[in-house]
Amino acid sequence: MTERPAEPRGRRRPRLLYLAFYFPPSRASGVYRPRATANRLVELGWDVTVFAAPLPFLYDTIGSVDDKLMDTVDPRITLVRPSLNRFVWETDLREYSGFRARFPFLAQSLYTWGQEHVFPEHYASWARASVRKALRMHARRRFDVVLATGNPFASFGAAWLFHKLTRTPYIIDYRDSWTLDQFSEEPRFEDGHPAWRWEGRVLGAAANSLYVNDAQRAWHADRHPHAADRMMTVLNGWDADTLPSIAEPPPAAREAAGAAAEGHAPRFTYVGTVTDQQPIEPLVEGFSRAREHPDMADASLDFYGYFGFFKASVKVLRNRFAAAAAVAGRAGAEPGEGGGEGAEDDGVLAPGVRYRGPVSKTELAGVYRDSDVLVFLNGGGRYVTSGKIFEYMAAGRPIVSVHTPGSAAEELLRGYPLWFNPGGLDPADIAVSMAAAAKAAAGLDGRQVAEAREYAGRFSRNVTLEPLIARLTELAVRRRGVAGRGGSQ
Known part of the structure; x- marks a missing residue:
C-alpha cells in the first residue's frame, strides 16, 4: 500500500477509516453496502481508507470471491488488508506454526482462552492488527471518523479500541445482528456470554449505531437502552452503477408486442445466494403446481448465484431441491431431473428448475432484462430485509x-405496484401468485415498468445513505474543529 502525501491543513478532505472485513473481491452478501458507501463518500470528496480481509483468507481459506467486483471499487479508495490468524481454519498440519506443531494442546488452550477472555470471535487477530496499522497511519495523517461494519464484529471492537486510544468518534453498522439470531428471533448467546458485555461496551462509546430495518433497531434499543438515543435505521438499497437507468418491459411483453407471445414460456428467476434458511420446499412444490396452469407448462425457474457460502453447502442444498421435487411427485420425470443422475452436471434441480451458476454483480443487468418474473425467496421474518429486494424492485x-x-x-414491497404476495408458504397459493405474475409480465408496457422503477428510486443507494453521510460529515466537522482548537488528537 502506498499512502498519499499529506495535504495542506486548510484544504484537507475529511478522512474516514472504514473497517469492512468483507469488501471486494469478497462475494459475501454483505459486501455491497460497504462497497457502495465507500464509493459514494469518495465521490463526495472524502479521503477513504478501507481495512479489509487479507486475500489469502478470501481465496485460499473460504474460496469466496468475485474478481470482477474489484472493477467497481473507486480507485481513489486506499485499500489495506491487515493480517489474520487463521488458526481455526487451519486443517493441514503443514500450515501449523512451529509452536502449534510442537505444543498443539497448549496452542489450543491459549487460543480458547483468548476467545473467552479477550474477544469472543475468530477474527479478533484481524482487529488487533487493524488497530496497530490504524495507529501508525493516524500518527502521520489523522482520521476524522471511523465507520465499522459487522460481521465480523471484531471490527466493532477495533473501532472501540481505536477510539479509546485516539478519541476518534466511530459509528458501527449492523448489516447483521451480533447477539440476535435474526432467523429464529432468539438471542444468539446465553446470558453472561462475553459477547453481551462487548456489545454493551461498544454501543456505549459509539457516536451512532446503524440498523437495516426498524425492527432490528427496536430489538437492540430494548436490550441496550443506554445507547437507544443514538441508534439509526439506514436501509439497504440498489446500486445504480450495476443496473441500467431505464428498464425495458420483460421478454413476455416484448414478444407480445411483436405478435410472438403465443407459445412463450414464462421465465422466472431467482438471483442471490441460496442458504439453508430459505423455504426451498414450498417454492419447488408451488412452482410444480404453477406449471399445471394454462400457458405455464413450459415455464422455467432459473437460479443465479451461489449455493451457500462454503463448498460443503452445495451438496446439502442440492439434496434439498431433489427431495422437494420428490415430494411434489415429479422426481424422475425427465432424465437427470429432480437431482438424479447427471443433475449436478447439467444444472437441473427439479422439473423446470435449473441452476445457472454464479453471475458477477457487474453482469446482473442482463439477467434481469431476460427475466419475466423475479422470485423473492427469503428466510427469516421481521428482522430480515435482504438487500436483494431493492435490486429486484429497480429491475421493474x-x-x-x-x-x-x-x-x-413486506413493508417495502407494499408500495411496489408489481408485487404478488401469496401471503405465506402454502404451495397452492404460491402457484396462484406465480401464474398471476406471469400473466401480468406478458401485459406490461413501458409506462408500468417506469412506474415500478419510480417507486424503487426512493431506495437507490444515494438516497438511503443520506442519513449516514450527513452524520459522518457532522462528526468529521466537529472533530476537525476540536483539533483546530488544540483539543485531543
Whole structure:
C-alpha cells in the first residue's frame, strides 16, 4: 500500500477509516453496502481508507470471491488488508506454526482462552492488527471518523479500541445482528456470554449505531437502552452503477408486442445466494403446481448465484431441491431431473428448475432484462430485509414473494405496484401468485415498468445513505474543529 502525501491543513478532505472485513473481491452478501458507501463518500470528496480481509483468507481459506467486483471499487479508495490468524481454519498440519506443531494442546488452550477472555470471535487477530496499522497511519495523517461494519464484529471492537486510544468518534453498522439470531428471533448467546458485555461496551462509546430495518433497531434499543438515543435505521438499497437507468418491459411483453407471445414460456428467476434458511420446499412444490396452469407448462425457474457460502453447502442444498421435487411427485420425470443422475452436471434441480451458476454483480443487468418474473425467496421474518429486494424492485419486474408472513421486506414491497404476495408458504397459493405474475409480465408496457422503477428510486443507494453521510460529515466537522482548537488528537 502506498499512502498519499499529506495535504495542506486548510484544504484537507475529511478522512474516514472504514473497517469492512468483507469488501471486494469478497462475494459475501454483505459486501455491497460497504462497497457502495465507500464509493459514494469518495465521490463526495472524502479521503477513504478501507481495512479489509487479507486475500489469502478470501481465496485460499473460504474460496469466496468475485474478481470482477474489484472493477467497481473507486480507485481513489486506499485499500489495506491487515493480517489474520487463521488458526481455526487451519486443517493441514503443514500450515501449523512451529509452536502449534510442537505444543498443539497448549496452542489450543491459549487460543480458547483468548476467545473467552479477550474477544469472543475468530477474527479478533484481524482487529488487533487493524488497530496497530490504524495507529501508525493516524500518527502521520489523522482520521476524522471511523465507520465499522459487522460481521465480523471484531471490527466493532477495533473501532472501540481505536477510539479509546485516539478519541476518534466511530459509528458501527449492523448489516447483521451480533447477539440476535435474526432467523429464529432468539438471542444468539446465553446470558453472561462475553459477547453481551462487548456489545454493551461498544454501543456505549459509539457516536451512532446503524440498523437495516426498524425492527432490528427496536430489538437492540430494548436490550441496550443506554445507547437507544443514538441508534439509526439506514436501509439497504440498489446500486445504480450495476443496473441500467431505464428498464425495458420483460421478454413476455416484448414478444407480445411483436405478435410472438403465443407459445412463450414464462421465465422466472431467482438471483442471490441460496442458504439453508430459505423455504426451498414450498417454492419447488408451488412452482410444480404453477406449471399445471394454462400457458405455464413450459415455464422455467432459473437460479443465479451461489449455493451457500462454503463448498460443503452445495451438496446439502442440492439434496434439498431433489427431495422437494420428490415430494411434489415429479422426481424422475425427465432424465437427470429432480437431482438424479447427471443433475449436478447439467444444472437441473427439479422439473423446470435449473441452476445457472454464479453471475458477477457487474453482469446482473442482463439477467434481469431476460427475466419475466423475479422470485423473492427469503428466510427469516421481521428482522430480515435482504438487500436483494431493492435490486429486484429497480429491475421493474413482477415479484413473487416466497417467505413467511411478517418479513421486514413486506413493508417495502407494499408500495411496489408489481408485487404478488401469496401471503405465506402454502404451495397452492404460491402457484396462484406465480401464474398471476406471469400473466401480468406478458401485459406490461413501458409506462408500468417506469412506474415500478419510480417507486424503487426512493431506495437507490444515494438516497438511503443520506442519513449516514450527513452524520459522518457532522462528526468529521466537529472533530476537525476540536483539533483546530488544540483539543485531543
